[in-house]
Amino acid sequence: MGALDTRPIGASWDGSRTAAEVRLEELRRVYGSTTALDGLDITIHAGELVALLGPSGCGKTTALRLVAGLEDADGGRVVIDGRDVTHLPTSRRDSGMVFQAYSLFPHMTARENVAFGLRMRKVGVAERRRRAGEMLELVGLSTQADRYAHQLSGGQQQRVALARALAIRPSVLLLDEPLSALDARVRSQLRDEIRRVQREVGITTLFVTHDQEEALAIADRVGVMRAGRLEQLGPPTSIYSQPATPFVAEFVGLTNRLAGVVTGGAVDVRGIRLPLIATDTPDGPAVALVRPEAVSLAPALDGSNGPLSGTVIAVSFLGAVSRLTIDLGDTTVLVQVPTAEAAAHPGGSRVRIALRLDPVLITREGARGRR
Amino acid sequence: MNRRRRRRLAAFKTVVYVVLGLFFLLPIAAMVEFATRGVGITSPRTLTAFTSIGSDPELVDAITASLELAVITSLGMLALLLPTMIWIRLRVPQMVRPVELVCLTPLTIPAIVLVVGFAPIYNWIEINVSDSILMLAFAYLILVLPYCYRALDAGLSAVDIRTLSEAARSLGASWATVMWRIVVPNMSSAVSNACLLCVAVVLGEFTVANLLNFENLQVAISILGTGNASVSIALAVVSLVFVFFFLLLLSFLGRALSRRHGGAARA
Numbered sequence: 001m002g003a004l005d006t007r008p009i010g011a012s013w014d015g016s017r018t019a020a021e022v023r024l025e026e027l028r029r030v031y032g033s034t035t036a037l038d039g040l041d042i043t044i045h046a047g048e049l050v051a052l053l054g055p056s057g058c059g060k061t062t063a064l065r066l067v068a069g070l071e072d073a074d075g076g077r078v079v080i081d082g083r084d085v086t087h088l089p090t091s092r093r094d095s096g097m098v099f100q101a102y103s104l105f106p107h108m109t110a111r112e113n114v115a116f117g118l119r120m121r122k123v124g125v126a127e128r129r130r131r132a133g134e135m136l137e138l139v140g141l142s143t144q145a146d147r148y149a150h151q152l153s154g155g156q157q158q159r160v161a162l163a164r165a166l167a168i169r170p171s172v173l174l175l176d177e178p179l180s181a182l183d184a185r186v187r188s189q190l191r192d193e194i195r196r197v198q199r200e201v202g203i204t205t206l207f208v209t210h211d212q213e214e215a216l217a218i219a220d221r222v223g224v225m226r227a228g229r230l231e232q233l234g235p236p237t238s239i240y241s242q243p244a245t246p247f248v249a250e251f252v253g254l255t256n257r258l259a260g261v262v263t264g265g266a267v268d269v270r271g272i273r274l275p276l277i278a279t280d281t282p283d284g285p286a287v288a289l290v291r292p293e294a295v296s297l298a299p300a301l302d303g304s305n306g307p308l309s310g311t312v313i314a315v316s317f318l319g320a321v322s323r324l325t326i327d328l329g330d331t332t333v334l335v336q337v338p339t340a341e342a343a344a345h346p347g348g349s350r351v352r353i354a355l356r357l358d359p360v361l362i363t364r365e366g367a368r369g370r371r
Numbered sequence: 372m373n374r375r376r377r378r379r380l381a382a383f384k385t386v387v388y389v390v391l392g393l394f395f396l397l398p399i400a401a402m403v404e405f406a407t408r409g410v411g412i413t414s415p416r417t418l419t420a421f422t423s424i425g426s427d428p429e430l431v432d433a434i435t436a437s438l439e440l441a442v443i444t445s446l447g448m449l450a451l452l453l454p455t456m457i458w459i460r461l462r463v464p465q466m467v468r469p470v471e472l473v474c475l476t477p478l479t480i481p482a483i484v485l486v487v488g489f490a491p492i493y494n495w496i497e498i499n500v501s502d503s504i505l506m507l508a509f510a511y512l513i514l515v516l517p518y519c520y521r522a523l524d525a526g527l528s529a530v531d532i533r534t535l536s537e538a539a540r541s542l543g544a545s546w547a548t549v550m551w552r553i554v555v556p557n558m559s560s561a562v563s564n565a566c567l568l569c570v571a572v573v574l575g576e577f578t579v580a581n582l583l584n585f586e587n588l589q590v591a592i593s594i595l596g597t598g599n600a601s602v603s604i605a606l607a608v609v610s611l612v613f614v615f616f617f618l619l620l621l622s623f624l625g626r627a628l629s630r631r632h633g634g635a636a637r638a
Contacts, residue, residue, distance in 0.1 A: 070537055090540040101531055103538040107556040117542035161538075168542060 019046035019204050020081035020171035028075035029062050036062040038228035049198055049205040051219035059228040060208045068174050069093040081171050096165030100177040102157050104149035110160045111145040117168035135163035155186040173205040191218055212252045224248045242277055246363035249289040256290045256333050267362055270307040277359045286362040292336035294356040309352045312345050406605035420605035433591035436504045441573040444511040445566045448519050456523055457554055474520035477513050482578040493583050504585045511573050518568040526561020567621045574614050
């Protein structure tokens, strides 16, 4: 009805609401005899995107559902924008949610879906229409506004679901594995799209996923979870290059387990002395966790049989890089090198490996039982 | 080869349709033939049996009562079953089996046995509440439970009500809104199926009404049959045709609804 809104999309956010901080404090959730969440503490700063990453059953989805109010906490608090919402019902939580399963209301068009939350908030028809249109434009689906869910592709449905969640201007956006039902190409496109929209709108976001690549690519900070607890919370780069625990090192990215001995703040692996991330580690046998890209290759010219030489037993082509599996006699090592370089080492050829002197993490698990 | 097989299949289909059609239509045709007979052997065909249906006040009462019962039972069934089934699925899934068992039980108990249980209760109702025939709706509610449960159950399992209701609630919808705005519209064909079955059962019910001394449509037909056979048969024809068209209408309505929402278009 009113004058044409010439503000850029997303601008209406700034005036109406500043981003909220979300705190999960000592959250506990118990199902019968299993503890899904065992005292989870996370503070998501205003406007930040935190990804919770972990294997299935680690409690990441439970954490998200507790923030949404879809489940009741057995202990702890959820604080959104300084307000304790732990005991508020879902409908009054003020959170926007996108689900793993397609969740558009099948009997409504895309526009009606997006407008649904506004209708619940008793927003007038004209305003509802305007804002739904604005949201659909934000996710690039203005032309599909009058389609029903079954007329949209999976990626489009999830984008409408995102628009629907954002239309109510929630103080927190909750994404529960929104990409896992999609195929690979759409998944990475939509991942970038979600990030763009999230930045544009500046909304505090909790993103749950079991896909480490997704988490590292999209998040400001990644929280790696295991058995209901947070193992490490930090920027993607530090999660990858300075894992706090062996679990994080092995869950995020590929890792070689190489037996060695810790002496004086460094670890000896096959005659090479690697620095440690945690320098105060006591001496003793250990397993060093070495990334595939920290291993390099050279042809074994003299055919020697030293601890660093082996045979290429498999080559997988990954595009710009290739991953080689090297049999070192008593163990195998994954090596990641540029594809051009990998061509020099076909399957069956003898190679020497070298280790980059990056600080590594060690674990005592399986250290003594050398195989 | 393929064409021959297809032709054989088509022939088989035709045979089945013809046999089934004869099976259903022959008795009805015979009823029409009987009801339109004149008094004497040579007298011309007459529709007096049909026209006299409307002139018998007792009969009109019985028809009205049966129709009212059909409506009341349908509404009562929906009001009772829909929220219960949705609620159980969302909040107490471990109760799905027990409730299903309870709802299907009436199917396994013969109507006569049910009436033995109903009789003292209806005695009490007649004295303390009302002796109106509409009180039969309580008994019918129990009779239609198994059919309607099955119909609604099929509709509910076709929709991911958990995700849809969680999405709606996170958008600010109350439980009532979730039910009426989200779940029910997505199972409209199941709801109309349940109503259809409910109406069919109520309009065709004889045993309970008769044994509890209420005069509904079927009881009226049977009473008439003892005095005036041709009117009773005419009424039976009319009620069959009526129920047939009514069910046809309901199923078209249901399909039109689900097509508008795009539910059927996917298949």
